[in-house]
Amino acid sequence: MTANAQPAPKPVRQTPIRTYLRDYIVDILGQVRILKKVYPGIMHFLIFWGMTLLVIGHVVLLMQMALFLPFALPFPRGNTYLLFETISDFAGLALLFGVGMALVRRLALKPSYLESRWDDFYALLMLALIPLLGYLNGALRIIGTEPEWAAASPIENLVAQGFLFLGMTVETANRLHFPMVLVHLTFGLLFIASIPYTKLRHLVATPLNILLRKRGPDGEIETIADIENTDLLGAGAIQEFEPHQLLSFDACLRCGRCEEACPATLAGMPYSPRLLIQTLRDHMQTSMVTPLKAGSLNGNTPDIFGEDYNWACTTCGACIVKCPAFVNPVDQVLQLRRYQVLTSGKMPKTVGETLRNMERQGNPWGLPPQERGKWYDGLDLPLADPDRKTDVLLFFGCAMAFDERNKKIARRTVEMLDHLGIEYAALGMDESCCGETARRMGHEYVFQVMAEQNIEIFNELQFDRIVTPCPHCLNTFKNEYPAFGGEYLVQHISELLEEKLPNSRQATTSSEKVTYHDPCYLGRYNQVFDPPRNLAAGSGSTLVEMSASRQNSLCCGGGGGQMWLETDAETRINHLRLDQAVATGADTIITSCPYCLTMFEDALGAKGLQDTLKIRDLTEVLEIEKV
Amino acid sequence: MKTDWILTTGGQPLETVRRFIASVWQALHLEAMILPLKDARTAEWQTEVITDPDSIQLSNPFTPLMVENIARHLPAFLRKHPGQRVAALLRPCEVRAFEEIQSAQQIDTANLVILSADCLGTFPAEEFSWRLDKKGSADNLSDETLHFSRSGGIAPYRYRIACQLCRNPIADGGDINLHIVGVPVRDKLLVSANGLSSELELTSLSDRPATSEESEDHARIAERMVYRNQQTNLRLAHALTAETDLDLDSLVDQLNDCGPCQACLNVCPICTTREIQRDPDGQFDRQEVADWIVACVGCGMCEESCPNHRPLSAIFSVVREKLAEIYN
Numbered sequence: 001m002t003a004n005a006q007p008a009p010k011p012v013r014q015t016p017i018r019t020y021l022r023d024y025i026v027d028i029l030g031q032v033r034i035l036k037k038v039y040p041g042i043m044h045f046l047i048f049w050g051m052t053l054l055v056i057g058h059v060v061l062l063m064q065m066a067l068f069l070p071f072a073l074p075f076p077r078g079n080t081y082l083l084f085e086t087i088s089d090f091a092g093l094a095l096l097f098g099v100g101m102a103l104v105r106r107l108a109l110k111p112s113y114l115e116s117r118w119d120d121f122y123a124l125l126m127l128a129l130i131p132l133l134g135y136l137n138g139a140l141r142i143i144g145t146e147p148e149w150a151a152a153s154p155i156e157n158l159v160a161q162g163f164l165f166l167g168m169t170v171e172t173a174n175r176l177h178f179p180m181v182l183v184h185l186t187f188g189l190l191f192i193a194s195i196p197y198t199k200l201r202h203l204v205a206t207p208l209n210i211l212l213r214k215r216g217p218d219g220e221i222e223t224i225a226d227i228e229n230t231d232l233l234g235a236g237a238i239q240e241f242e243p244h245q246l247l248s249f250d251a252c253l254r255c256g257r258c259e260e261a262c263p264a265t266l267a268g269m270p271y272s273p274r275l276l277i278q279t280l281r282d283h284m285q286t287s288m289v290t291p292l293k294a295g296s297l298n299g300n301t302p303d304i305f306g307e308d309y310n311w312a313c314t315t316c317g318a319c320i321v322k323c324p325a326f327v328n329p330v331d332q333v334l335q336l337r338r339y340q341v342l343t344s345g346k347m348p349k350t351v352g353e354t355l356r357n358m359e360r361q362g363n364p365w366g367l368p369p370q371e372r373g374k375w376y377d378g379l380d381l382p383l384a385d386p387d388r389k390t391d392v393l394l395f396f397g398c399a400m401a402f403d404e405r406n407k408k409i410a411r412r413t414v415e416m417l418d419h420l421g422i423e424y425a426a427l428g429m430d431e432s433c434c435g436e437t438a439r440r441m442g443h444e445y446v447f448q449v450m451a452e453q454n455i456e457i458f459n460e461l462q463f464d465r466i467v468t469p470c471p472h473c474l475n476t477f478k479n480e481y482p483a484f485g486g487e488y489l490v491q492h493i494s495e496l497l498e499e500k501l502p503n504s505r506q507a508t509t510s511s512e513k514v515t516y517h518d519p520c521y522l523g524r525y526n527q528v529f530d531p532p533r534n535l536a537a538g539s540g541s542t543l544v545e546m547s548a549s550r551q552n553s554l555c556c557g558g559g560g561g562q563m564w565l566e567t568d569a570e571t572r573i574n575h576l577r578l579d580q581a582v583a584t585g586a587d588t589i590i591t592s593c594p595y596c597l598t599m600f601e602d603a604l605g606a607k608g609l610q611d612t613l614k615i616r617d618l619t620e621v622l623e624i625e626k627v
Numbered sequence: 628m629k630t631d632w633i634l635t636t637g638g639q640p641l642e643t644v645r646r647f648i649a650s651v652w653q654a655l656h657l658e659a660m661i662l663p664l665k666d667a668r669t670a671e672w673q674t675e676v677i678t679d680p681d682s683i684q685l686s687n688p689f690t691p692l693m694v695e696n697i698a699r700h701l702p703a704f705l706r707k708h709p710g711q712r713v714a715a716l717l718r719p720c721e722v723r724a725f726e727e728i729q730s731a732q733q734i735d736t737a738n739l740v741i742l743s744a745d746c747l748g749t750f751p752a753e754e755f756s757w758r759l760d761k762k763g764s765a766d767n768l769s770d771e772t773l774h775f776s777r778s779g780g781i782a783p784y785r786y787r788i789a790c791q792l793c794r795n796p797i798a799d800g801g802d803i804n805l806h807i808v809g810v811p812v813r814d815k816l817l818v819s820a821n822g823l824s825s826e827l828e829l830t831s832l833s834d835r836p837a838t839s840e841e842s843e844d845h846a847r848i849a850e851r852m853v854y855r856n857q858q859t860n861l862r863l864a865h866a867l868t869a870e871t872d873l874d875l876d877s878l879v880d881q882l883n884d885c886g887p888c889q890a891c892l893n894v895c896p897i898c899t900t901r902e903i904q905r906d907p908d909g910q911f912d913r914q915e916v917a918d919w920i921v922a923c924v925g926c927g928m929c930e931e932s933c934p935n936h937r938p939l940s941a942i943f944s945v946v947r948e949k950l951a952e953i954y955n
Contacts, residue, residue: 231778342782344783346862360757
């Protein structure tokens with residue numbers, strides 16, 4: 001797109017006001033993420049709106065007297081007042097109903113991911129006690145003043161009738177009213193005072209975090225700006241995190257949705273995003289009393305996390321999209337990794353080896369760069385020429401060039417594009433690693449050097465869009481290169497094929513049942529769900545979905561550098577995902593990512609299922625003759 | 628209060644350092660200097676004695692490579708230039724080694740000027756050579772290192788183990804010390820002097836005195852580097868003592884098993900001050916080995932020379948700590 005243009009200076013993103021407004025309405029007031037689970041969603045909605053309406057109602061009530069301000073509110077009066085009373089009455093009921101649902105959930109339903117601590121019960125106790133006291137006061141008021149419009153507050157009225165039935169007199173009601181108001185007031189103020197010390201801090205921290213969080217695509221890891229002049233590379237002690245990250249630790253409510261979605265946790269690894277954030281939070285608290293020394297999190301001996309803890313994360317992003325408080329555990333994992341790699345040197349050996357391979361050979365496999373061109377031996381691959389404009393710049397990526405299985409996919413892709421007559425050019429031997437693995441393994445400097453080199457190469461060429469078969473390269477070019485001045489239109493090969501195939505539904509190899517695995521970096525991070533599916537499910541085959549698909553797809557376990565890290569055989573994520581695929585009854589698993597392909601092949605081999613189930617790349621199921 | 632001085636670099640830290648060293652040569656009327664130089668023909672780095680300040684252009688104190696510990700050559704160097712004012716460009720571990728040699732041999736160093744520079748770490752020889760291939764020149768390679776001097780260097784996992792364990796990578800022990808740690812070298816360099824300041828007008832050789840903030844920045848990052856290396860030491864000690872019973876006796880056994888090989892002893896600067904005797908069966912004396920290890924300065928040349936690639940820096944470091952406990 002920006003062919004032959006000078007790289008733009010690093011753009012400073014200004015978030016428009018309408019984005020804040022949207023977040024406020026949709027995520028703070030509407031709480032759409034919480035509502036993704038029906039029971040707790042409704043429960044929280046009732047509690048939230050019950051409480052909010054009551055608080056607003058009380059402010060209105062307080063302002064009926066010229067107490068804090070030199071005037072009293074002249075509204076609501078008349079029918080508006082009656083409406084006000086009714087709404088307040090039902091708000092209390094909603095709140096109590098929500099609290100009831102919560103107690104049932106904590107005491108009876110007890111879902112596995114739910115942690116119960118003292119402040120959970122404290123909050124529920126207060127949220128029950130205060131409205132009950134409110135109804136009590138309301139009932140006393142009705143008994144004492146006997147208004148004609150008592151029916152406008154049906155519940156207070158009911159309670160009042162109950163007290164009268166039990167023998168309460170008007171004099172008693174009048175005598176009790178003021179002291180009970182004070183009791184109610186005391187509990188209300190206690191509630192507010194306890195906000196910083198209990199889970200109630202989320203009333204402040206969570207909306208603030210939703211508004212003040214890092215903006216930009218989920219697929220973009222925060223850049224270390226001006227890396228050569230920064231004192232701090234990564235975070236080794238809690239004080240070294242950015243302020244908005246520290247805020248996110250307070251915003252976390254321990255709800256456990258991240259943990260439920262995390263492939264590492266599900267596979268049985270001792271890692272959990274919730275535990276990560278909560279541990280960081282605890283240390284934030286402790287550090288306010290005693291500042292913790294550099295490296296106390298994972299650089300020292302002994303340390304809080306241990307050398308291996310944050311290396312379990314595959315950076316799949318499931319935790320990011322689930323969190324109703326918009327906490328981002330992946331960014332914190334990266335902070336720890338960066339500290340280990342760039343500052344302390346305390347990290348698993350394979351990390352150092354992989355990074356050395358990237359620096360030395362320019363690819364994480366550590367294979368000689370001269371081998372990059374071997375895969376297209378014998379093919380007439382059109383190479384990019386700075387003087388000739390092309391529609392598509394096809395970027396294959398290291399996996400396609402160096403991994404044996406994926407070299408076949410690369411060749412097939414070329415055959416397909418040639419057959420379709422699509423105009424494209426590739427970089428051939430000039431292609432160099434996109435740098436994504438280095439970044440996700442914590443070596444921000446190597447990544448920045450690779451990114452800047454690639455942007456320089458891209459800017460010398462003329463093309464409309466970059467298309468790549470590798471979702472990792474896709475994500476990095478699309479979401480991370482703009483921070484370095486490289487803004488291009490980037491697409492996945494499936495998007496290009498869908499566009500160019502006249503009748504995509506006819507294009508596939510016939511197979512009874514197929515299932516499609518959404519790669520994290522294609523689906524969740526870049527919202528490309530349908531093009532591969534439309535291509536995969538052709539005539540004669542049925543597409544069945546796995547239990548966790550699309551936005552909720554379970555990671556194959558290959559991202560975040562995991563391909564090069566040693567994992568315990570008992571806790572393999574790819575085995576777990578394969579089980580899910582097997583459960584669909586499909587005979588072919590289709591995917592569109594070289595890492596996912598490798599991980600599935602690996603799992604099939606380990607489980608001995610190569611003869612019962614096939615794993616295919618999208619391009620392998622598309623019949624070239626049919627297109 | 629010790630004053631530090633600033634050299635403005637204008638984006639050229641290496642040239643500035645070279646010019647500064649040449650100006651020191653002139654100011655002190657030096658007659659010779661011993662330092663690592665790149666051979667013009669072979670492009671190999673080796674220790675050389677120069678008598679012409681123009682040869683300083685071939686030097687680069689920030690090259691991330693250490694071929695040998697120059698301290699071992701200093702006694703002979705001084706003997707070859709009796710009564711002449713001479714200088715040596717040394718890394719902090721070489722300065723430490725020379726201090727050991729000096730105290731053991733009572734060398735008169737009145738005419739020796741030691742120039743030292745902060746060290747961010749050196750690569751093992753093989754790693755240096757492929758990185759050099761990628762960068763094209765040693766100056767380019769040290770440029771990349773200098774980029775990160777402000778934060779105390781990055782990605783320590785790349786360097787030699789001895790460097791990762793270095794107990795003090797800061798140039799404190801020289802007569803004139805060049806500081807890059809915690810200093811934005813694209814703009815400036817920090818220089819400090821010990822003792823010579825009365826004679827040497829650093830005020831005229833530098834651009835201005837350093838502000839207390841500049842000195843503090845250097846001290847802060849220096850402390851962080853030292854702390855980081857201490858942590859690496861602890862980690863290594865933990866790992867080594869958990870897996871093995873590494874102590875003086877097992878080390879002596881290991882050395883005995885090495886047979887006639889003396890590679891580590893031959894390159895060690897401390898070994899120039901004493902004869903580590905072996906009895907007719909080739910067995911080492913326990914006390915002599917202990918004395919040797921205690922005097923170790925951590926330069927790691929032993930590890931670089933070991934034909935079996937034993938992790939001697941780590942081993943010696945752990946045993947040294949254990950001996951220190953005993954001796955204390």
